[in-house]
Amino acid sequence: MTATAPTAPAAGGPVRREHDPANLVEVDDLKVHFPIRAGIFKTVQGTVKAVDGVTVQVRRGETLGLVGESGCGKSTIGRAMIRLREATSGSVSFDGVDLHSLDNNGLRKMRRRMQIIFQDPYGSLDPRMTVSAIISEPIETHDLARGADKTARVAELLRLVGLDPNYVRRYPHEFSGGQRQRIGVARALAVEPEFIVCDEPISALDVSIQAQVLNLLTDLRTRLGLTYLFVAHDLSVVKHISDRVAVMYLGKIVEIGPPDVLYSMPGHPYTRALLSAVPVPDPVAERRRRRVILKGDVPSPVNPPSGCRFHTRCWLYERLGQPENCRTVDPELTPVVGVEDHLAACHYWDEALKTDVGTAHMSEKLVRRGTPAAALASLAATNGNAPAEPVLEGPAFADETVESEGDAPTANDAFSVEDPASTDTRTDRVDPF
Amino acid sequence: MVSAGEDVSAAEAPTIVELSPEDAERARTETKASSGIGRKAEHLLDVRGLSTHFFTPDGTVQAVDDVSFTVGYGETLGLVGESGCGKSVTALSVARLVPDPPGKIVAGSILFDGIDILKLSGDDMRKLRGKEIGFIFQDPLTSLNPTLTIGYQIGEAIREHMGLSSKAAKERITELLAKVGIPRPADRLNDYPFQFSGGMRQRVMIAIALSCDPKLILADEPTTALDVTIQAQILELIQRLSDEFSTAVLMITHDLGIAAGMCDRVNVMYAGRIVETATVDELFENPQMPYAWGLLDSLPRIDDVRGDRLRTIEGLPPLLIRPPDACRFAPRCVYAHDICREDEPELKERGGPEHVARCWATEAEGWIR
Numbered sequence: 001m002t003a004t005a006p007t008a009p010a011a012g013g014p015v016r017r018e019h020d021p022a023n024l025v026e027v028d029d030l031k032v033h034f035p036i037r038a039g040i041f042k043t044v045q046g047t048v049k050a051v052d053g054v055t056v057q058v059r060r061g062e063t064l065g066l067v068g069e070s071g072c073g074k075s076t077i078g079r080a081m082i083r084l085r086e087a088t089s090g091s092v093s094f095d096g097v098d099l100h101s102l103d104n105n106g107l108r109k110m111r112r113r114m115q116i117i118f119q120d121p122y123g124s125l126d127p128r129m130t131v132s133a134i135i136s137e138p139i140e141t142h143d144l145a146r147g148a149d150k151t152a153r154v155a156e157l158l159r160l161v162g163l164d165p166n167y168v169r170r171y172p173h174e175f176s177g178g179q180r181q182r183i184g185v186a187r188a189l190a191v192e193p194e195f196i197v198c199d200e201p202i203s204a205l206d207v208s209i210q211a212q213v214l215n216l217l218t219d220l221r222t223r224l225g226l227t228y229l230f231v232a233h234d235l236s237v238v239k240h241i242s243d244r245v246a247v248m249y250l251g252k253i254v255e256i257g258p259p260d261v262l263y264s265m266p267g268h269p270y271t272r273a274l275l276s277a278v279p280v281p282d283p284v285a286e287r288r289r290r291r292v293i294l295k296g297d298v299p300s301p302v303n304p305p306s307g308c309r310f311h312t313r314c315w316l317y318e319r320l321g322q323p324e325n326c327r328t329v330d331p332e333l334t335p336v337v338g339v340e341d342h343l344a345a346c347h348y349w350d351e352a353l354k355t356d357v358g359t360a361h362m363s364e365k366l367v368r369r370g371t372p373a374a375a376l377a378s379l380a381a382t383n384g385n386a387p388a389e390p391v392l393e394g395p396a397f398a399d400e401t402v403e404s405e406g407d408a409p410t411a412n413d414a415f416s417v418e419d420p421a422s423t424d425t426r427t428d429r430v431d432p433f
Numbered sequence: 434m435v436s437a438g439e440d441v442s443a444a445e446a447p448t449i450v451e452l453s454p455e456d457a458e459r460a461r462t463e464t465k466a467s468s469g470i471g472r473k474a475e476h477l478l479d480v481r482g483l484s485t486h487f488f489t490p491d492g493t494v495q496a497v498d499d500v501s502f503t504v505g506y507g508e509t510l511g512l513v514g515e516s517g518c519g520k521s522v523t524a525l526s527v528a529r530l531v532p533d534p535p536g537k538i539v540a541g542s543i544l545f546d547g548i549d550i551l552k553l554s555g556d557d558m559r560k561l562r563g564k565e566i567g568f569i570f571q572d573p574l575t576s577l578n579p580t581l582t583i584g585y586q587i588g589e590a591i592r593e594h595m596g597l598s599s600k601a602a603k604e605r606i607t608e609l610l611a612k613v614g615i616p617r618p619a620d621r622l623n624d625y626p627f628q629f630s631g632g633m634r635q636r637v638m639i640a641i642a643l644s645c646d647p648k649l650i651l652a653d654e655p656t657t658a659l660d661v662t663i664q665a666q667i668l669e670l671i672q673r674l675s676d677e678f679s680t681a682v683l684m685i686t687h688d689l690g691i692a693a694g695m696c697d698r699v700n701v702m703y704a705g706r707i708v709e710t711a712t713v714d715e716l717f718e719n720p721q722m723p724y725a726w727g728l729l730d731s732l733p734r735i736d737d738v739r740g741d742r743l744r745t746i747e748g749l750p751p752l753l754i755r756p757p758d759a760c761r762f763a764p765r766c767v768y769a770h771d772i773c774r775e776d777e778p779e780l781k782e783r784g785g786p787e788h789v790a791r792c793w794a795t796e797a798e799g800w801i802r
Contacts, residue, residue, distance in 0.1 A: 069660035176749055206515040207687060211731035211743040218742065233661065240733035240743070263735055277665035279690025281732055283713045286694035293669060294662045297630045370720075370729035371744065375794075375801045379767060 015101035017093050024195055024227050025058040025081050030090035032076050036302065046302045050076040052251035053090070055333075058195070063221065063228040065242030065259070067235055067274070069298055072248040078197040078231045082114045083107060094195070112142050115188035119200035121180035125172040131158070131183055132168035138190045157186040162216060178209035185216065189224070197229045202237065214241060235278050239263055244341065247271050250309040251301055253333065257342030265353055267336040267344030269316040272358030280361065289361035308347070316352055323347070474547035476503040477648055477681050478527065483541035485519075485526045488534065492754040496522040496536070498705040504649065507679040509672075511696035511713070513686055513728075517750060519705040520685045524651045527683070528566055529558050546648060564594040567642030567680075569671070571654040574634060577626040583610075583637050584622030590644045609640040613670060632663035636670065643674060650675065653685045668695060689728060693717060698787070701725050704750050704761040707780065711788040721783045721790035724762045760793065768794045768801060 019026055032051040035044045051073040058064045058081070066074045079085040080092055083099045092099045094114060102110060118124035125134055135154045139145050145153045155165035161182040172180055181201060188196055198217065202210040218241060220226060232238050238245055239259045246256040247270065255268040266272045273292045280286055294313045299305055311317045311326040325347055333343040336353070346352060485497040497519040504510045512520045525531045526538050529550060543550050546565070550558060570576040578586060587606045591597055597605060603622070610618030613636040626634055635655065642650050652671060656664040672695060675682050684695055692699050692713065699716045701709040701724065709722040720726055727746035748765040751757065760766070763773040772793050780789040781796055794801040 069662065178749075207689075207728055208515060208731045208746040209749075211733075211745040212747070214733065215742050215745060234733075235661070236733045236735050239735055273662060275735070277661045278735065279664075279668075279688060279694050280735065281689040281693050281717065281729060283693045283717050286690075289694075291665050291669060293666055297632055297663065298660075371723075371726040372720075372801075375723070375726065375768060378801050 014106055015098040016096050017091075017098055019093060019096045020057075021096075022059050023057040024060045024095055025229070026091075026093045027054055027056045027077070027081065028091045028093075030054045030077070030080060030092060031088045032073070032080055032085055033088040049251050049301050049304060051080065052301075052304070054251075054253055056246060056253060056256070058227060058229055059243075061225060061227055062243040063230055063241055065238035065245040066229060066231045066248060067233060067238050067245060068248035069233065071298060071301065073251040073301070074231045074248050075199050077248075078116070078199050078229055081229060082111065082116060082195075082197055084116065108141070112191045113193050114195040114197070115191065115193040116197040116199060117181075117184050117188050117201045119203055121177050121184060121204060122172075124184055125180055127172055130169050130171055131163075134172075134183060135186050135190050138187060142191050144191065153190070157190055160189065160220070161186045176209070177205050178212055181205060181213050182216065185213075185220070189220070192224075193226070195227045195229070197231065199231045200233070201230075203232065203234070210237070217241065235263075235274060247274065250298060250304050252309060252345065254310065254346070255344040256333065257336070257339065257344075261339045261342050264359060265336075265338075266358060267342065267349035267352055268310075268346045269314050269352050269357075270310050271344075272352060272355070273313075273315065275358035276361075285361045290357075292357055308345075315357070316346075316348060316355075320348060320351060474544060476544075477506045477508075477546055478504040478683070479542075479544040480523075480527065481542050481544075483523065483526055483543065484539045485522050485531055485536060486539050487536045495705050495753045495756055497526060498753075498756070499540075500702075500705075500707055501541075502700055502707060502710065504681050504683055506648070507675075507681055508698070509675065509682040509684055509696045511684045511686065511692040511699035512702060513689060513692050513699060514702035515687060515728075515750065517753075518702040519753075520702050521653055523702070524653050524683060524685055528562055528568065528651060529553075530562075560594070563590040563647075564645040565648050567645070567647035567650045569635070569638050569642050569650060569652040569655040571657050574626065574631070574658075576638060577634060579626055582623045582625055583629070587637065587641050587644055590641060594645045605644070606640075609644055610637075612643070612674070613637070613640045614666070615640075631659055632666060635659060635663075635667050639667070639670060639674070643678070643680075646678060647680060649681045649683065651683050651685070654687070655684075656691070657687075671695070689717075689732060701728070704756060705753050706761060706791065708762065708792070709788075709790040710780070711783075711790075715788050719783075719788075721788070721795045722762075722792045723766045723768050723794065725790075727765075760791070770794070770800065 017026070030051055031049070031053055033047040033049050036046045036048060037043065038045045054077060056064070056077075066077065068074045076085055080087055083092065087100060094110060097110070099107070099110065132154055135157055136150055139150055139153060154168060158165045158167065163179060163182050163186070172183065175183065184201075201217065202213050205213060214237065217228070221228060228241075230238060230241055242259055244256060245259045245262050246253045247262070247268065248254065249270050255262060255266060255271045262271065263275065266275060273294050276289065276292045280289070292315050294315070296313060299309070299312055305312045307325070307327040307329055308314070308331050314326070317323070317326050329347070331345045331347050333345045334349070336342045336344050336349050344352075480503070481501045483497055483500045484495065487494040487496055500519070500523055502510065512523060514520050522531065522536070527543055527545075529538075531538060538551060541551075545561065550561065553561065577583070584603070584606055587609060588602050591602050591605055595602075606622060607618045610621065615621060615633060615636055626637070629637060650671075655671065656667050659667060668691065671682065674680070682695075684692070686692055696713050698710065698712050700707050701716070701722065703724050709716065709720065709725050716725065717729070720729065724746070727744070730744040731746060733743060746765055751761055751764065757763075757774075759775055759777055760769070760773040761777070763769040766773065770793065778791050778793045778796070780791045782788065783790050783795065793799055
């Protein structure tokens with residue numbers, strides 16, 4: 001699909017930029033500022049510096065995770081990458097085309113290649129539109145299919161995300177949160193995009209449903225060769241799905257690198273503080289953990305601290321005796337020695353590496369608790385000649401499993417409530433006493 | 434654990450106790466609820482056979498169905514499960530705050546420090562609530578009144594229950610604000626909730642919950658709306674203060690990580706029922722119920738390998754309008770046999786009285802051991 005997608009639009013005089021073909025999205029010194037207006041004359045009283053000088057690339061086919069606390073600007077970057085937010089300065093280019101050089105028509109054409117999945121599966125679907133209308137809308141906007149073709153395409157998309165195509169005439173309120181999020185995914189996929197911004201796509205869902213949607217996103221990426229920007233606040237989720245992870249604080253990226261490295265030897269004290277704060281579902285690790293309790297709240301992005309923005313809450317700054325350059329010089333992202341691709345914006349990343357803050361309780365390989373081996377063995381025995389249960393097959397997720405339409409592994413959540421027959425097929429696999 | 438309190442007979446005969454005149458007096462006057470004093474029963478909270486139903490036009494929703502558990506003095510008990518499993522309704526029932534109509538506690542008893550609170554009059558219950566039972570809710574923005582100063586809101590319970598003079602009350606409020614880590618507490622008494630950040634508002638909520646030295650705090654997802662570093666601050670605060678005052682905590686959460694870090698024992702709830710209870714170590718080390726396995730498996734973890742598929746629980750929880758007279762998890766359970774779909778298992782011991790689970794497969798005669 002990537003090969004057949006249209007390249008730069010003709011109209012509007014788009015600016016092509018020199019770029020590394022390995023990068024799909026390039027963000028260069030992006031700033032997104034929101035003016036605060038107040039008073040009778042609505043004069044500008046200040047600016048919220050939501051994103052304040054971010055340079056980052058999303059490589060073709062990768063998943064870039066973006067984590068940070070609320071208000072750090074992570075969602076704003078996501079939106080700016082597909083120009084749902086205008087940049088105050090800096091540039092965003094998609095496949096070498098500067099998005100801000102495009103006129104409306106050019107931008108609309110470009111949007112066929114980039115889509116977004118929103119956080120709130122309740123607020124992001126129009127309650128008065130049927131599922132069919134919701135998914136057809138982008139197909140009509142881009143005139144990708146008409147009539148029977150369009151109907152067939154909608155059904156195909158629903159199957160792709162693990163929903164029953166017979167549900168096309170239903171309204172969003174008839175679906176659970178997880179199913180709605182699948183509809184959101186189907187809508188994003190309708191235009192066959194290359195790049196999807198996933199803006200906290202699973203934050204509003206329950207744990208077991210989160211896992212279903214995460215698996216769906218992982219499968220679709222493999223199957224369709226998608227590139228994701230995965231915005232989330234949950235470090236474990238981001239680690240699970242990402243090829244590279246970027247940590248944001250107050251409108252800047254403070255650290256970026258491959259998750260294995262970033263989570264085991266973080267070079268920025270903020271990353272370490274975050275890691276030390278994440279609850280781990282393991283009482284032994286929890287007892288071993290020493291939390292770095294960051295003092296106070298994140299400072300206001302209207303008036304960020306001078307020098308390093310984190311210095312007002314930084315434990316390392318205190319530990320090093322409050323060095324002056326933390327207060328005066330804003331650190332650049334610099335390579336952390338040892339690993340390619342690992343950058344941190346801290347003057348004292350080498351000092352951070354010397355500590356075990358945030359990583360101590362992880363030092364021993366944690367045992368993955370959950371289904372005991374005896375239970376898995378019992379399943380293997382009873383399921384010996386039954387059709388493979390994809391969730392038990394581990395990473396071997398073959399394409400044909402999805403293409404066997406109604407039997408998509410993720411479809412069960414749609415079926416089990418409405419259609420008791422589907423649970424019967426599952427239980428048939430288990431021998432009675 | 435039972436200290437030789439004033440009323441040992443209540444501990445020996447933990448039957449349903451009417452509120453005696455002394456108890457009523459105690460609920461009115463006693464202000465020190467911390468350890469040792471006023472231990473009138475074996476457990477601080479003893480919930481037995483609690484059923485809370487909601488009578489809706491579509492039918493009766495059995496939100497909580499025959500739930501029994503105990504919370505010891507000073508203990509932190511976790512109540513974990515997904516949305517709609519009945520964990521919040523359980524807490525509301527304990528506080529007798531179930532919206533009625535449509536909700537109603539239809540069966541069971543709730544002994545709080547030896548008193549059956551379901552038998553209390555509305556007036557007597559009000560004396561207990563806020564004084565001996567404190568609350569921390571999920572959303573500090575909607576649970577504080579935006580039109581009242583936080584000083585007033587914290588002082589409400591103090592004035593109501595402790596009968597302090599306004600000067601002494603003000604001192605107490607300032608002290609509480611300092612205790613929950615609000616900088617310059619004396620200056621902030623007259624501020625309104627909107628002038629506080631989310632984490633600070635949750636601290637104010639905790640100050641309100643602690644204002645009368647309660648014996649029990651009901652914490653319903655106290656950090657769900659907060660960022661992870663702020664969450665760490667609040668959890669640490671709850672833990673520290675509950676240790677300091679020997680306050681018991683009923684911690685309701687969907688986050689198994691929080692349960693692992695905060696709780697002494699954990700109840701796992703599913704579809705209105707408790708399906709497993711164990712000490713926190715037992716539960717994570719040796720879970721005995723396929724739903725608990727599924728919950729643990731569904732969590733992406735810091736030590737995961739990228740791109741691994743998570744083992745999920747397929748399907749959705751059953752509707753609680755007509756729950757099946759069988760294991761409620763059976764329709765989603767890959768280990769289910771016929772018996773699971775015909776008969777509901779009891780909560781039975783697994784290796785000791787501290788660990789009980791509701792599952793045919795992992796019982797002694799079951800097919801998974």
